[in-house]
Amino acid sequence: MMRRSPQTVFRTLRPLVLASFGLATLAACLPNGQRTSLVPEQRPDVVPAAYQPPSVESAELRNYYRVLQQDLLTRGLLRTDGGGPETPYDADDLAANFEEIAFYNEYAGRGGSGLTGGLSRWSGPVKLVANFGPSVPASQRQRDQGVLESYGARLARVTGHSISTAPKRGNFHVIFAGADDKAYVAEKVRDLLPNLSDSDLHLFVNPPRTHYCFVLAGGPQGAPFDYIRGVALIRAEHPDLVRDSCIHEEVAQGLGLLNDSPRARPSIFNDDDEFAFLTSHDEQLLKMLYDPRLRTGMSADEARPIIRILAREAMGQSL
Template identity: 55%
Template structure:
């Protein structure tokens, strides 16, 4: 959409979401010129099939719209990244890093039970290739917006971390599913294809995700190194309105890079269940810089990492120890 067609057609988006072509008149060739034959094998691109949403999915969509509206009225879901009202020190940053990077939000193997134990530092060694897949119920314009947002976010994360992170059309190792309630069986089939040894507990999370859970991510370590991620799968509910959906994309992909926990003390941050901030903040970028700094090693404990992280935090924030 929006690209010129034969340099005379422009595409505009109506309020109803339909594409309307304006000023669309193709130039006619002179009488003496014979247009070339269409090369063989060039078939028209097949548009993906979009299935209508069920009443249950539509009700869920209405519910999440009301949630977003209520949060916005309260001044939450900020997109400014923080400011003078949200100061933090290097010590604050390291404390938040320790709580977010070294603890899991949920107990491993325990389903949705909160309170994961402390562990070693986890992150990716190999390049991260983020591929997006969409459920059949997701409208095409929403797919285009979300794909663009994921690709743009991947580029930002690569710049922040210094690690190779890119959006790809296929063959990714970080799979982001944008799917609705109606796409459940489609999602489960893809999960079994991508991760044949996925546990029943993890599969059950995707199958019966409570309405209170907006989105989720599961990161899988390599068999050779439990602190080295080799694959991740994120689920973003397609029923969310645009801002909440984008918020989920920001949080789940960042968590899948190695920041799995939330902290009530983290501010300004998306790694806080208070919903004050919708999108990755400057504070969160510094957490990612810490995570992927080569001076911190995979498998380090919080005690081992603390003095190194503090020195790095002072460097990043330009303050003297």
């Protein structure tokens, strides 16, 4: 049985106004026989049986998120550089950020920020599986699968933990689905999380527009901080950069870094959307999380002296 609280993390963005963009693909083929006319014959409007045009809802969402991404980029957000001289941090910053991100959850008990009760992480191997709703085109599936595989390999190197991708039968499922995939999402989530509440299932199937990717991860009832399963939902309507950003944040948070902090910088664990991808600061947090000197289920008070040592080691500062 999965315990939902306090292991669910939502990512939201403020509604903003931006310009949309599109992508066109051109293709050509040469006929085997000689044409009798230079004027191409009119072709009937034949739509492949497998193709279903997006609904109005899905098309509107795709445009909304494209506009949102462009506005964020215009304002200098969604950075992919990982930070620089203008975003310094030291061992004390790293230790404080780790404690706030690893031991607190802004959605704990649905009542606001609060202590989670213990350090959460996976003790066994993490096997990431990408699941795609029927509306997701093949080209997008291939791209997102590649991003997830590359990111999983990076997380394995950073944490020293066993993290890999698998075609199926994994324990951390990343579902890429659009508004037209509600039936698929409902069936998939019921299969993966049979004990999920109706309200939480509804959130997966009909997420608010401001909740454009989120993750649920946890352990069995007797050991809720020892993760054995994770499920993330990423909207297929997002443009590439935002989808990639969702992959980075939700998978990392599903490994045990549950919270966001306005003081964490440079970091994706911050609701200001300044950074799109995992930064060197965030890599240090993950490395600390999976250090064997910490113990799954430890309280913040128990872990604090060890966190200080780990942070100073990470930054090359004396103890």
